[in-house]
Amino acid sequence: MRWAALALIAALLAILPWVGDDVMIQYGINALLVATLAQAWNIIGGFTGYASFGNSVFYGLGTYGTAIAMVQFGLPFGVGLALGGALGMLCALLLGLPILRLRGHYFAIATLGLSATMAAIVANLDIAGRNIGLILPLTRNDAMFYEASLALLAATTLTVIWLALSRFGMGLIAIREDEDAAAVMGVNTTFYKVVALVLSSFFTAVAGGIHAYWITFIDPASAFDLTLNVRMVIMAVFGGPGTVFGPLIGSFILSSVYDWLASSISTAAALLFGLVIVIAVVFMPRGLIDLGAGLRRVGWRYLLQNIRLHRI
Amino acid sequence: MLLAQILTNGLLLGGLYGLMALGMALIWGVLNIVNLAHGALIMLGGYAVYFMFTAAGIDPFAALPVAMLVMFAFGYALQRFLLNLIVRSAPLNTLLITFGLDVVLTYLAQLAFSADFRAINPSYAGANVTVLGITIPLARLAAFAVALVLAAALWLLLERTRLGRAIRATAQNLVAARLYGVDPRQLYAVTFGIGAALAGAAGGLYGVVSQLTPYVGTNLTVKSFVIAIMGGLENPFGILAGGLVIGVAEALAALYLGPTFTDAISFGLLVVILVARPVRSLKGA
Amino acid sequence: MKQAIAGVSVVAAIALSAAAAPAQTKTITLGASVQITGAMANPGHYYRDAYQLAVDQINAKGGIAVGDQRYQFALKVLDNQSDVNLGVRQYVQLITSDKVDFLLGPFNSNDALDDSSVAEKYEIPFVQGGGASSQIFARGYKYVFGTLPPADDYFGSTIEMLGKLEPKPKTVALLSADDSFDVSVATGTRKLLAKPGLTTVFDEQYAEHNSDFTTLLSLLKSKAPDVLLWGGHEPEALNFIRQAKSLDFSPKDLASFTVGVPTADFRKALGKDADYTFGMTVWLPSATLKDDWFGDAEAFAKQFQEKYGYPPDYHVASAVADVETYAKAIAKAGSLDRQKVRAAIAAIDFDCLYARVRYAENGQIDLPQTAIQIQNGELVPVYTDHFLNKPQYPVPPWNARH
Numbered sequence: 001m002r003w004a005a006l007a008l009i010a011a012l013l014a015i016l017p018w019v020g021d022d023v024m025i026q027y028g029i030n031a032l033l034v035a036t037l038a039q040a041w042n043i044i045g046g047f048t049g050y051a052s053f054g055n056s057v058f059y060g061l062g063t064y065g066t067a068i069a070m071v072q073f074g075l076p077f078g079v080g081l082a083l084g085g086a087l088g089m090l091c092a093l094l095l096g097l098p099i100l101r102l103r104g105h106y107f108a109i110a111t112l113g114l115s116a117t118m119a120a121i122v123a124n125l126d127i128a129g130r131n132i133g134l135i136l137p138l139t140r141n142d143a144m145f146y147e148a149s150l151a152l153l154a155a156t157t158l159t160v161i162w163l164a165l166s167r168f169g170m171g172l173i174a175i176r177e178d179e180d181a182a183a184v185m186g187v188n189t190t191f192y193k194v195v196a197l198v199l200s201s202f203f204t205a206v207a208g209g210i211h212a213y214w215i216t217f218i219d220p221a222s223a224f225d226l227t228l229n230v231r232m233v234i235m236a237v238f239g240g241p242g243t244v245f246g247p248l249i250g251s252f253i254l255s256s257v258y259d260w261l262a263s264s265i266s267t268a269a270a271l272l273f274g275l276v277i278v279i280a281v282v283f284m285p286r287g288l289i290d291l292g293a294g295l296r297r298v299g300w301r302y303l304l305q306n307i308r309l310h311r312i
Numbered sequence: 313m314l315l316a317q318i319l320t321n322g323l324l325l326g327g328l329y330g331l332m333a334l335g336m337a338l339i340w341g342v343l344n345i346v347n348l349a350h351g352a353l354i355m356l357g358g359y360a361v362y363f364m365f366t367a368a369g370i371d372p373f374a375a376l377p378v379a380m381l382v383m384f385a386f387g388y389a390l391q392r393f394l395l396n397l398i399v400r401s402a403p404l405n406t407l408l409i410t411f412g413l414d415v416v417l418t419y420l421a422q423l424a425f426s427a428d429f430r431a432i433n434p435s436y437a438g439a440n441v442t443v444l445g446i447t448i449p450l451a452r453l454a455a456f457a458v459a460l461v462l463a464a465a466l467w468l469l470l471e472r473t474r475l476g477r478a479i480r481a482t483a484q485n486l487v488a489a490r491l492y493g494v495d496p497r498q499l500y501a502v503t504f505g506i507g508a509a510l511a512g513a514a515g516g517l518y519g520v521v522s523q524l525t526p527y528v529g530t531n532l533t534v535k536s537f538v539i540a541i542m543g544g545l546e547n548p549f550g551i552l553a554g555g556l557v558i559g560v561a562e563a564l565a566a567l568y569l570g571p572t573f574t575d576a577i578s579f580g581l582l583v584v585i586l587v588a589r590p591v592r593s594l595k596g597a
Numbered sequence: 598m599k600q601a602i603a604g605v606s607v608v609a610a611i612a613l614s615a616a617a618a619p620a621q622t623k624t625i626t627l628g629a630s631v632q633i634t635g636a637m638a639n640p641g642h643y644y645r646d647a648y649q650l651a652v653d654q655i656n657a658k659g660g661i662a663v664g665d666q667r668y669q670f671a672l673k674v675l676d677n678q679s680d681v682n683l684g685v686r687q688y689v690q691l692i693t694s695d696k697v698d699f700l701l702g703p704f705n706s707n708d709a710l711d712d713s714s715v716a717e718k719y720e721i722p723f724v725q726g727g728g729a730s731s732q733i734f735a736r737g738y739k740y741v742f743g744t745l746p747p748a749d750d751y752f753g754s755t756i757e758m759l760g761k762l763e764p765k766p767k768t769v770a771l772l773s774a775d776d777s778f779d780v781s782v783a784t785g786t787r788k789l790l791a792k793p794g795l796t797t798v799f800d801e802q803y804a805e806h807n808s809d810f811t812t813l814l815s816l817l818k819s820k821a822p823d824v825l826l827w828g829g830h831e832p833e834a835l836n837f838i839r840q841a842k843s844l845d846f847s848p849k850d851l852a853s854f855t856v857g858v859p860t861a862d863f864r865k866a867l868g869k870d871a872d873y874t875f876g877m878t879v880w881l882p883s884a885t886l887k888d889d890w891f892g893d894a895e896a897f898a899k900q901f902q903e904k905y906g907y908p909p910d911y912h913v914a915s916a917v918a919d920v921e922t923y924a925k926a927i928a929k930a931g932s933l934d935r936q937k938v939r940a941a942i943a944a945i946d947f948d949c950l951y952a953r954v955r956y957a958e959n960g961q962i963d964l965p966q967t968a969i970q971i972q973n974g975e976l977v978p979v980y981t982d983h984f985l986n987k988p989q990y991p992v993p994p995w996n997a998r999h
Contacts, residue, residue: 022693113582120576131775274415310401321811427638438842449843566812571803
């Protein structure tokens with residue numbers, strides 16, 4: 001029954017390019033890509049409890065991998081995406097090992113530093129067009145981008161569903177709850193953490209690759225955009241980190257609100273977004289899904305309960 | 313010679329960097345809050361000094377203590393009435409809320425002050441003195457001196473006063489500190505206030521050596537982390553030293569690798585330091 | 598249950614995003630996504646101000662005649678908060694959801710580069726006055742036009758002037774940022790510098806948002822060039838000049854900056870330190886530039902200053918020229934059909950308060966830069982292809998200035 005409902009929603013979304021108008025497709029592509037980022041973050045941040053503030057490094061590597069493949073070597077889009085994804089995974093593997101030894105704030109800062117360093121390095125590489133960036137060939141095929149983004153989101157969500165049901169996923173949750181206890185119980189924490197990071201990096205990187213070809217122009221500042229990190233984290237956290245559908249709900253709601261604000265009151269959109277974040281963290285730090293469950297359990301006292309739990 | 317000049321430049325810049333990071337490190341070490349709105353606090357302190365200078369003609373260095381008081385009050389209120397509500401939440405949540413605060417503060421600043429450049433330009437802003445062939449900008453030298461004084465003041469506060477002992481005790485063991493009569497809500501708010509005051513002083517100096525817009529905060533926040541990590545969170549002089557290291561590293565990177573490599577070096581250093589050495593905080597281990 | 602929530606959220610999200618198309622009765626809507634807030638708000642918001650004044654003035658003077666119908670201009674400007682990616686999405690929204698008729702541009706080459714791809718994709722004319730980089734016009738796009746002259750040529754008249762100054766400068770230092778616009782400037786300048794008599798002793802690039810120039814200044818000081826040609830954005834120019842003063846560096850003969858000098862708040866921030874600085878502008882509010890709607894450039898400048906409280910610079914004039922391009926081209930084409938208007942723009946040739954507007958094959962205007970200097974707080978035009986006023990030359994070192 002649940003699978004049928006899911007399949008129905010997926011099918012409805014899939015036919016959008018043919019029934020919806022141009023603006024819906026645009027919002028759709030953007031919303032799907034951001035949802036992918038939030039869901040991919042969920043793997044390392046929500047399930048494993050390692051809140052990365054630098055997933056933009058994978059996004060940027062995917063962006064550049066795809067762009068370089070297509071612009072400098074003339075390879076087709078699919079190959080470019082594969083290369084971008086591979087580049088992201090390689091980074092996760094090599095740099096993940098040392099960085100995953102850190103915890104809490106330090107892990108977050110290290111990932112942020114990693115992203116900033118990578119952006120600064122790429123801005124000096126000739127093959128990447130230095131700080132000017134690269135221009136990809138123009139293509140008028142939004143339906144293709146839409147379907148690709150939808151397929152990517154589906155793949156990411158299926159992976160998260162697998163995590164929620166599998167032993168591997170249980171291992172990640174154990175690490176999140178109490179890493180030392182998990183280690184004592186025989187979980188190979190290093191292996192699990194690195195795999196989680198690699199999975200997260202792959203989906204994030206491919207999202208970057210799709211975005212690059214769609215937008216046709218990339219440069220270090222937008223590819224490794226640090227505010228993207230906060231946006232993907234906030235969407236996952238707003239919806240409910242560590243759940244399957246939390247990041248999806250959080251990101252769809254927040255991106256539509258943000259885009260709608262940006263198109264009507266535009267200037268104040270940033271302000272309202274900031275306020276939403278502050279209010280959400282104070283009143284519903286465990287996300288919408290928990291809010292839903294909490295409201296059913298104890299009504300509006302849920303909001304105050306949260307404050308009482310977390311204040312000094 | 314050239315290298316000596318460049319090293320001097322790096323050291324002077326590093327002093328200001330250290331001062332910027334001082335407030336962030338204090339708040340991080342004691343409250344375990346990584347304040348992503350730190351740069352916004354620096355920016356606000358800068359505007360405070362700017363308006364005192366242009367409206368009332370008060371010399372920026374004389375205006376610093378006033379700006380620090382204003383920022384102390386602001387920081388105290390922020391912690392007491394907002395951040396205290398989430399302080400025992402997951403680290404991720406404090407990062408998010410301070411990010412949200414940064415967005416809100418920056419927006420309000422732009423509404424209030426517009427995006428125009430504001431430079432604090434007292435008559436001595438460009439003055440310099442040449443010693444042994446090295447040109448030393450006086451404003452930067454003065455900023456370096458202020459950084460030293462404030463770092464020393466903070467050290468004295470933490471080591472030699474009752475308040476400082478209470479702060480350190482709370483950082484190490486909240487429960488025990490409570491048992492000894494510390495009111496954590498008050499203490500946290502005071503600590504954040506001190507951090508904000510230090511940020512405000514850095515902002516005033518920043519406005520003299522560079523210029524202010526509502527958007528300068530972001531880069532300064534990032535710089536401050538790098539230095540806070542570099543210097544460790546325990547000792548104000550350590551932070552200053554961290555600032556000096558980064559200042560000199562950037563200057564040398566620009567000289568030997570090229571001016572487009574400064575960011576790569578500072579952030580690269582951040583990652584390397586984080587990974588290579590265990591970080592201690594005021595909490596210990 | 599969770600699926601239902603997800604499903605409803607998705608549908609709600611899509612419903613929220615669909616906006617009603619505005620009704621169009623005898624209005625032509627121009628759309629743009631501009632940096633009204635964010636790091637580029639200066640000079641980003643100049644564009645919004647300019648577009649608004651131009652549209653209001655044209656409407657006040659009767660609007661535009663298309664065939665035998667009279668139309669008024671309407672303006673829809675969104676704030677991209679200096680975020681390039683948001684800007685792209687806003688342009689798509691302007692085209693597909695708000696259904697604007699034609700597009701105006703943002704400030705900055707990087708943004709214009711991105712946004713122009715959207716215009717080309719949807720085949721809508723995009724007349725922008727904020728991007729000068731040759732990259733924008735090197736892609737063979739048909740729908741993109743620009744009223745800022747090629748970045749490559751920014752230092753053209755300055756370098757020509759160098760050859761006519763006494764004492765003649767011999768060594769040149771080139772320092773530019775690494776973004777699209779400044780790289781174009783540097784590439785073009787290098788070609789111009791390959792003239793006999795000028796040796797390049799320093800040629801470096803710095804990172805776009807760099808705020809500390811002390812190392813570069815110390816290096817420059819050690820090379821002691823006669824002339825410094827500097828490229829970058831305003832905040833960097835401000836930092837550079839203030840740090841140059843504190844490190845006591847001044848080129849022997851003169852320093853020229855690609856930005857800042859013509860802009861009022863730049864001069865205000867520097868105060869006396871701005872004196873003697875050279876720069877360039879493609880426009881000055883001179884009464885000799887006649888305009889169908891504002892009278893002439895001088896009258897326009899007065900009107901603009903009265904309305905907005907600050908004097909206009911070339912960014913503003915360039916933006917006004919964009920709006921006027923549409924007014925002229927639509928009237929000439931006699932229709933609102935995008936292909937016809939595009940063709941009219943490509944062939945247009947008219948005089949306005951900005952300059953004589955006509956677009957080259959690649960869509961970019963070509964205008965000479967006027968070398969200018971700040972003398973005693975005033976902006977003085979010095980050289981176009983001949984001397985207009987006497988330059989204060991050679992520029993005295995810092996301690997010899999007032």
